[in-house]
Amino acid sequence: MCSLSHNDLQRIFEKLDKNGDGLVSLDELNWLLEKTTGGSSISLQELEELLVGKKSLNFDEFVFFYDSISNRKINDDEEEVVEEEVESDLEKAFKVFDLNGDGFISSQELECVLKRLGLLEEQSGNKDCRAMIFSYDTNLDGQLDFEEFKNMMMLTTS
The missing domain is CATH 1.10.238.10 (EF-hand)
Structure with a gap:
C-alpha cells in the first residue's frame, strides 16, 4: 500500500x-x-x-x-509473501485505472478515475493527466503499461 x-x-x-x-x-x-x-x-x-x-x-x-x-512489520520470512501481495495490490490498482481493459492506462482513463475519486478538480482536466503519464511513460507511447505503472507506484512510495 x-x-x-x-x-x-x-x-x-x-x-x-x-x-x-x-x-x-x-x-x-x-x-x-x-x-x-x-x-x-x-x-x-x-x-x-x-x-x-x-x-x-x-x-x-x-x-x-x-x-x-x-503499516506492516515485515520479517525475513514474510518478505516474499509481502512482495507477492504488493504485486497483487498493484495489479488490482492498475485494473481500476485501465477502464477499457486493454492493458494500458491512457490520460483519459486516468482523468476519469481521479475525478471519480475526487482527487482531481474538474477544471484541471486532461492536461495534468497527460503530464502525469509523460513523467513515467518510459517507452513514450503516451500511456502507461503495467510495468510503468508499477515503477511509478514504487517510486512514489519510497
Whole structure:
C-alpha cells in the first residue's frame, strides 16, 4: 500500500466528509475501502468491530486508522509473501485505472478515475493527466503499461 502524506490524507478526509461535520461515517469509510481495494467489501459490522464500536472518525482517528492498515512489520520470512501481495495490490490498482481493459492506462482513463475519486478538480482536466503519464511513460507511447505503472507506484512510495 503506498504511503500518503498528511496533506493527502487531509484532502481525502475532506472529500469523504460530505456533510462537513468533521467526521467520516462508516458508510463513507466503507465506500473509500471499496473504491481502493477494487470492489472487495467489508461489512459495516466488521468495519465497526475494527473501529471498536465507533460510528464515525474525526481526522486524527482517520489518520490512525490509515496508519494501522498501511503499516506492516515485515520479517525475513514474510518478505516474499509481502512482495507477492504488493504485486497483487498493484495489479488490482492498475485494473481500476485501465477502464477499457486493454492493458494500458491512457490520460483519459486516468482523468476519469481521479475525478471519480475526487482527487482531481474538474477544471484541471486532461492536461495534468497527460503530464502525469509523460513523467513515467518510459517507452513514450503516451500511456502507461503495467510495468510503468508499477515503477511509478514504487517510486512514489519510497
